[in-house]
Amino acid sequence: MKPAKIDPRVQRTRRLLREALVQLTEERGLDGFSVQELADRATVKRATFYLHYEDKQALLAEYIGELLQELRVAMFDPDGQPPDYDYASGEPHPSFVRLFRHLAERYDVYHALLVRRRVPELSSGMVEIVRQFVAEGLEFAQPDDRLLTARRDVTLKYTEAAYVEVIIWWIERQMPYAEKEIAAQLMDLSIHGPYRELPAWAGSGRGKPGGG
Known part of the structure; x- marks a missing residue:
């Protein structure tokens, strides 16, 4: 029907x-x-x-509910799963591209409700969606806890927090990078960390610069 x-x-x-x-x-x-x-x-x-509407809160709740549904649709396939992705492709994850495209299309709304005021219902809902995406992506990429550099729950929390803060920073700075470019940077950080090669001090046994 x-x-x-x-x-x-x-x-x-x-x-x-x-x-x-x-x-x-x-x-x-x-x-x-x-x-x-x-x-x-x-x-x-x-x-x-x-x-x-009964009151302002009802209007806000309806709108945030629709925004979060749009966000979920952007990041997941219709069956509720992250789309297949070749982690060796060198391309940004399509879900990341769609995520940032959605944010760009609703820039004024996210700037007002996530950056300027950080309405709890929107920020917590976004965190939940990002958490599910990260958990499923991590399970697919590396199901063996022994091959992770930290406990899985710590890794999940670290990654979801990083994603959300990058999103907020990107909106706050008025989208300084195009959707695909910021998606690619986030993908590289997720897979490789901040270094393309280990810094010289990492293998020297002398500790990091300024570390004594």
Whole structure:
């Protein structure tokens, strides 16, 4: 059964309310404006707002839910699994490319709700999606714990935190690298770490520079 079509007028109202929500949240924080101010910014009546949503939190929850679903679709195949990937190809993981493309397409929203204000529902939801992706990718790439450089739970936490912070930094800096380029850099860091070759001090037995 096909989902029922939404009236274009309803779609327009919801779009206006979401845009106003993002703008006002970035400017003042979610608690810094009233429903009346939100309706005024969206150029709709206050009563119209309440025809669609119980309160601001309900509007925010709906929007974040849809954003996270879009993010999940970008990073996973329809069956819920990361797509097949040749780790020796030298190309960025297609899920990373789609991830950053999604972020770029929704830049204003993520800047307001993830960087400027870091709304917990969005940041925690993103972490959960990234955690699943990292866990499944790590299991595929190296299922043997003995061949990891740290305990699996530590490796997962380290990697997911790095991914999320890179995402936030990339948005905060106004996307200084193209989607494919930042995806490739993140892929290289995931597989090879920060060094293409070990630094000279690594095999000298003298400790790192400045380490005594």
